[in-house]
Structure formats: structure tokens, C-alpha cells
Amino acid sequence: MNITIHRASSRGHANHGWLDTHHTFSFANYFNPERMQFGALRVLNDDKVLPEEGFGTHPHKNMEVVSIPLKGRLRHGDSLNNSHTITRGEIQVMSAGTGIQHSEFNDSLTEPLEFLQIWIIPDRINTPPRYRDYDITPLLKHNEISTFLAPETDISIMQQAWFSWAELDRGIEREYQFKGRNTGVYIFVIDGEIKIGDAILHSRDGAGITDTETVSIEALQNSTVLLMEVAV
CATH class of the missing domain: 2.60.120.10 (Jelly Rolls)
Known part of the structure; x- marks a missing residue:
């Protein structure tokens, strides 16, 4: 990764x-x-x-x-x-x-x-x-990584892109599975603090991730996270 x-x-x-x-x-x-x-x-x-x-x-x-x-x-x-x-x-x-x-x-x-x-x-x-x-809001599930924008759905854009939202309670860990090929995911912390591998991200930090098929996100505090998977 x-x-x-x-x-x-x-x-x-x-x-x-x-x-x-x-x-x-x-x-x-x-x-x-x-x-x-x-x-x-x-x-x-x-x-x-x-x-x-x-x-x-x-x-x-x-x-x-x-x-x-x-x-x-x-x-x-x-x-x-x-x-x-x-x-x-x-x-x-x-x-x-x-x-x-x-x-x-x-x-x-x-x-x-x-x-x-x-x-x-x-x-x-x-x-x-x-x-x-x-x-x-009907697409978002608490303590899950919920995809709300994706190709060939009602909510889509002119690009191979998947947007997901996660509101995670402290101590919750969830895995994001990449959905496309030749893509990367950009993770933006709106509020809280999360851990990805050995990296700790705070509010308004971002991280671009490539060369993997999954990413594990652990909430160190109650956290809100936006994930944007796009062609790279």
C-alpha cells in the first residue's frame, strides 16, 4: 500500500x-x-x-x-x-x-x-x-462505510468514481474494498481522528492511497470521513 x-x-x-x-x-x-x-x-x-x-x-x-x-x-x-x-x-x-x-x-x-x-x-x-x-441520508448507515455515488447508478458523474461516507464511533474499525480497476482512494477526515496502517489522521487531514485493494480504517475518536475513489 x-x-x-x-x-x-x-x-x-x-x-x-x-x-x-x-x-x-x-x-x-x-x-x-x-x-x-x-x-x-x-x-x-x-x-x-x-x-x-x-x-x-x-x-x-x-x-x-x-x-x-x-x-x-x-x-x-x-x-x-x-x-x-x-x-x-x-x-x-x-x-x-x-x-x-x-x-x-x-x-x-x-x-x-x-x-x-x-x-x-x-x-x-x-x-x-x-x-x-x-x-x-437513506444510503448512509452508522458505523459503516456507505457508498452514495457510483458509476451506472442514479447518483453518478462522468468518471469512474465512487464516493463513500463513514460516521464511525470510537473504537470501530471498518475495511474499505476498492471498487474499480486502476483507481486510488482519497480519504478526507471531516471530524475526529482515524488510523490507517501506522498513520494517524486528524480533522481535515487527507490521504491518497494506491497500490492496494483494501484499506482498514479505525476510529480513534468519533469520526466522520469522506472517501473518494477515482481513476489514477
């Missing part, structure tokens, strides 16, 4: 006042030639947005964008006339394809918004743009 650890403190950081953001991979003014991507996983941004603030309308092309709220209300609008607000337990999936304009705002007047912004390089280009949001 090959594991590359990215500590939370090593991420790129920018505070724009309305937006406090950390970048696991090179993004905007943060450039690190050793942190360009993990296979098809191009962007993993950890965003905090003040009330009534957000990202104004801007374009994307040929990128798969998955947004996962952690706290608060995320309001989406786009050039396909979609307008939806989602909260924790829901996700939004956007295929930019030939081109789409969209905005993302904090829908609350008083509460901050925290969400993960994830970009995946697609395995095909110039497809028709699309947007959908999903309630994934």
Missing part, C-alpha cells in the same frame, strides 16, 4: 472576508507543483461562507463538480434555470460539459455555511451540461 498524507495545516489558505477557504490541491492563488491533483480528483476545497454571501455567477466547462454541505444552507442557481437549496445530508452534482454558468450562496441570513467543493476531471468531454441534487 502506498499512502501520501496531506496534513490540514499544509493546505493552501485564503481569507477573503466573506470566504475562508482551504485548498488541498493547487487552486486560485495557491500553487504547489506536488499538489496538483490525485488522479482524476482535481480540487478539494473546504469553504466557509458568511451569511448572505457566496460565489457569484461564473462559468465552468468540462468538469464534474460535487458540493457537499457540512453546516448551513447552500443555494445553487445556474444557466439551466435550476434553483435549489440543500443542507447536510444532501449533495449537488453538476456536469459542466460544454459549458454552464452557476452561482453558490449561503442561503441563511444569520448562520455561516460550510461545504466541500470537489472537482473531478471527466472521462469524456463536451457532454450536455446537467445539474441534480440528492438526499443521500
Whole structure:
């Protein structure tokens, strides 16, 4: 097993006042030639947005964008006339394809918004743009690693990618079985502390893992973990 650890403190950081953001991979003014991507996983941004603030309308092309709220209300609008607000337990999936304009705002007047912004390089280009949001809570099981996005399912993207969520109580150990061929899994600790082999990961640490078929995750504290298996 090959594991590359990215500590939370090593991420790129920018505070724009309305937006406090950390970048696991090179993004905007943060450039690190050793942190360009993990296979098809191009962007993993950890965003905090003040009330009534957000990202104004801007374009994307040929990128798969998955947004996962952690706290608060995320309001989406786009050039396909979609307008939806989602909260924790829901996700939004956007295929930019030939081109789409969209905005993302904090829908609350008083509460901050925290969400993960994830970009995946697609395995095909110039497809028709699309947007959908999903309630994934029926798919999630406590103390299990629950896959909620996968190829050839209702929740999928233009790439061989599997996203899984795990809320594990302290002392619980679970094994993740790789689902694709020529893939790696990027594990991001949202909260808590976990152990993978000899490595201990804390809140907001990440680890890219390749050259194995299984990964064992032990929760050293009550922990919430996002796993993203992608082509590498």
C-alpha cells in the first residue's frame, strides 16, 4: 500500500472576508507543483461562507463538480434555470460539459455555511451540461462505510468514481474494498481522528492511497470521513 498524507495545516489558505477557504490541491492563488491533483480528483476545497454571501455567477466547462454541505444552507442557481437549496445530508452534482454558468450562496441570513467543493476531471468531454441534487441520508448507515455515488447508478458523474461516507464511533474499525480497476482512494477526515496502517489522521487531514485493494480504517475518536475513489 502506498499512502501520501496531506496534513490540514499544509493546505493552501485564503481569507477573503466573506470566504475562508482551504485548498488541498493547487487552486486560485495557491500553487504547489506536488499538489496538483490525485488522479482524476482535481480540487478539494473546504469553504466557509458568511451569511448572505457566496460565489457569484461564473462559468465552468468540462468538469464534474460535487458540493457537499457540512453546516448551513447552500443555494445553487445556474444557466439551466435550476434553483435549489440543500443542507447536510444532501449533495449537488453538476456536469459542466460544454459549458454552464452557476452561482453558490449561503442561503441563511444569520448562520455561516460550510461545504466541500470537489472537482473531478471527466472521462469524456463536451457532454450536455446537467445539474441534480440528492438526499443521500437513506444510503448512509452508522458505523459503516456507505457508498452514495457510483458509476451506472442514479447518483453518478462522468468518471469512474465512487464516493463513500463513514460516521464511525470510537473504537470501530471498518475495511474499505476498492471498487474499480486502476483507481486510488482519497480519504478526507471531516471530524475526529482515524488510523490507517501506522498513520494517524486528524480533522481535515487527507490521504491518497494506491497500490492496494483494501484499506482498514479505525476510529480513534468519533469520526466522520469522506472517501473518494477515482481513476489514477
